[in-house]
Amino acid sequence: SHVLTQPPSVSVAPGQTARITCGGDNIESKNIHWYQQKPGQAPVLVIYDITKRPSGIPERFSGSNSGNTAILTISRVEAGDEADYYCQVWDSSSDHWVFGGGTKLTVL
Amino acid sequence: QVQLVESGGGVVQPGRSLRLSCAASRFSFSRYGIHWVRQAPGKGLEWVAVISHDGRKIYYADSVKGRFTISRDNPKNTLSLQMNSLRAEDTAVYYCAKDINTYCGGDCPADVWGKGTTVTVSS
Numbered sequence: 087s088h089v090l091t092q093p094p095s096v097s098v099a100p101g102q103t104a105r106i107t108c109g110g111d112n113i114e115s116k117n118i119h120w121y122q123q124k125p126g127q128a129p130v131l132v133i134y135d136i137t138k139r140p141s142g143i144p145e146r147f148s149g150s151n152s153g154n155t156a157i158l159t160i161s162r163v164e165a166g167d168e169a170d171y172y173c174q175v176w177d178s179s180s181d182h183w184v185f186g187g188g189t190k191l192t193v194l
Numbered sequence: 195q196v197q198l199v200e201s202g203g204g205v206v207q208p209g210r211s212l213r214l215s216c217a218a219s220r221f222s223f224s225r226y227g228i229h230w231v232r233q234a235p236g237k238g239l240e241w242v243a244v245i246s247h248d249g250r251k252i253y254y255a256d257s258v259k260g261r262f263t264i265s266r267d268n269p270k271n272t273l274s275l276q277m278n279s280l281r282a283e284d285t286a287v288y289y290c291a292k293d294i295n296t297y298c299g300g301d302c303p304a305d306v307w308g309k310g311t312t313v314t315v316s317s
Contacts, residue, residue, distance in 0.1 A: 129289070176300065
């Protein structure tokens with residue numbers, strides 16, 4: 087089945103821009119979704135269909151897709167953005183959701 | 195506010211069974227597919243299963259296929275996960291999560307998640 091690869095960790099200073107990548111075969115042809123999960127909490131959808139933001143998600147969160155890599159960009163990073171972030175796709179060949187391994191965002 | 199509440203978790207011995215429930219409120223439950231997703235302690239998210247709005251499409255992760263059964267009762271706004279032949283590696287927090295759009299065939303992301311229920315498989 088499809089495999090999504092994320093860096094285990096990303097660190098950024100407050101006010102800077104964080105970019106979290108998600109790589110996979112033919113990912114440019116798939117709708118990528120991103121979830122934020124803070125410790126002890128359920129995941130929250132922050133980006134769906136590559137670039138769309140659910141209501142209530144700050145404009146600082148954006149998504150893009152280039153080649154074999156999807157990117158979650160968080161602008162003007164705040165301490166409250168510190169969390170684990172997961173990319174996710176629907177693998178139509180196996181009829182499965184697939185998650186990336188997750189990226190821990192640390193705000194320095 | 196749209197809500198999902200899981201229940202039924204607990205400690206169970208290997209090989210035994212457990213049934214999880216997910217109670218939905220404040221949305222048209224019968225129009226949305228619902229997923230189960232789990233997270234082992236200190237690990238990432240793992241998708242478990244999905245059931246379409248009408249129960250006609252059901253898909254499972256390979257790790258649970260043949261042991262777990264997802265079902266729904268639309269008049270009662272509830273989702274279930276029957277877990278048989280439990281293994282230590284099934285130990286996790288189990289979340290139910292609702293498709294963002296109506297009538298998806300499993301290929302939509304989830305915009306509402308419950309808080310989860312913990313399953314521990316141990317002798």
